């Protein structure tokens with residue numbers, strides 16, 4: 001078994017002593033992983049968990065909450081981050097520290113009026129941070145997915161005498177950062193070590209789809225609508241084609257982005273917040289920077305041909321995956 005893991009250690013306990021916890025994103029890779037876990041352990045022998053960011057496509061929410069649980073007769077646990085305490089602390093900081101830093105009164109008043117939890121995890125994270133995440137500052141993955149799942153795993157580990165294994169739908173050919181992923185690896189939560197298992201690392205995208213189809217399991221309907229990524233909708237890593245698809249198929253999401261940009265801008269020390277960072281030219285005022293990057297500008301940029309006029313360094317970073325170490329999106 002250790003040969004399958006590049007000569008690295010693998011678990012030595014009997015499989016009957018294992019409790020797989022499958023990270024499920026609603027994508028094809030975690031679906032394939034879930035099927036494999038069910039075929040080995042049965043539905044009573046595994047746990048399945050998903051992280052709800054409150055920024056998901058409704059079709060994915062339906063798929064995770066109903067289609068898959070009903071198809072397999074399983075329960076999927078949902079974890080969600082809550083930033084109420086962080087926002088309360090930020091209010092105190094804005095009230096006491098911003099005036100000493102020369103932040104204008106109108107910006108402080110605007111931030112204090114906005115720094116209240118909305119109940120939407122993704123938006124609350126951005127209100128707390130006073131900005132949206134970006135490819136370079138991708139705090140969303142850690143705050144919305146990794147931390148809640150780590151807490152969940154801690155609770156599962158504390159509640160069982162079995163060896164908890166976090167099963168992740170990670171494939172080596174997904175991205176350069178996953179090219180050396182191991183099938184078995186020791187991971188750790190805040191307080192505990194556990195095994196990570198990636199049973200599909202050698203499979204291609206076509207193979208995982210064929211595997212799900214061979215078992216008659218429905219795929220996330222987003223794939224049939226031209227989406228190739230399942231995760232936040234939209235994700236800060238969206239490329240032109242995905243933004244254009246949003247514009248054509250999901251105008252209500254564009255509308256939501258506009259509203260979120262207004263709210264996050266109001267909570268920001270610079271008075272601006274844009275969901276995408278498509279154009280980072282130096283020498284602009286904050287207002288010009290907002291204008292160049294706001295959602296409507298991103299849509300216009302997405303309509304330009306590849307390599308169009310607004311292509312800049314930020315966009316030269318290879319399209320990234322969500323880097324959740326728990327394989328919670330693809």
Ligand code: SF4
Pocket residue numbers: 053133138140141144145231232234235236237321322323329
């Ligand atoms: S899917 Fe994208 S926006 Fe969502 S947590 Fe991952 S990187 Fe961030």
